Amino acid sequence: MNLYQRQALPILERKLLINGLVNIQNYCPDIIVDLKYSSEDNFIGINLYGNLKNAYLQKEACEKLCHAQNILNNYSEYLSLIVFDAARPVSVQQKMWDMVEVPEQIKHWYVANPQKGSIHNYGMAVDVSIINKNGELLDMGTDFDYFGELAYPGKEYYFFERGKLDSIQIQNRELLYRIMSEAGFYVSKTEWWHYNAASLNYAKSKYKIIK
Secondary structure (H helix, E strand, O other): OOHHHHHOOOHHHHHHHHOOOEEHHHHOOOOEEOOHHHOOOOOOOOOOOOOOOOOEEOHHHHHHHHHHHHHHHHHOOOEEEEEEEOOOOHHHHHHHHHHOOOOHHHHHHOOOOOOOOOHHHHOOEEEEEEEEOOOOEOOOOOOOOOOOHHHOHHHHHHHHHOOOOOHHHHHHHHHHHHHHHHOOOEEOOOOOOEEEOOOHHHHHHHOOOOO
16 A cells, blocks of 8 residues: 555544554455444444444454454355454543443443553454345344343353343354354453454553554
8 A cells, every 4th residue: 555545544544554453354355344433323323433444453363353254154155254343542442431321330341441441442352243145144132232231142041041032142142152262262251242362461562552
């Protein structure tokens, strides 16, 4: 990419490139990108990313995500990963922290405190689901960015027994978990869609926070 091409990019995208991150679809074009924070279709209801359309990660996280896509392709050629969020500047993290409407004592369960940093802020976390070739998301039992225990990865069978999740929704979550964990990701305790490529301490030791 030459200087003119880079200057034509959205300001946020230039910031991500300057920080050494890579465009996911340059490495794995089969992955679908639908950045929820580049729209009003998110828990805040406002566009936080402007006209950013591409998702970025650190190269090592991107390579893991491409591996996950390959695993999924081997399972079914009719399915693809879809990315809702990837690298996120800490300035956006602060806006989320300020605007999330949950009790103060559990706010950190859903949005990392920007004073401590999120793994998203280092380009080492991704929010992801599975979509079919018809453009239909697999049913995971809740929407992306659902705040509540129904989204907790460890409580599927608890909610199955109470009629809140069905067997197909649980199978879909387990499929996502299997391919992401096999590729080296770790799922969040409170969000079935949030996967970390490394620990926060590792991310802090190797990369600069994206401001």
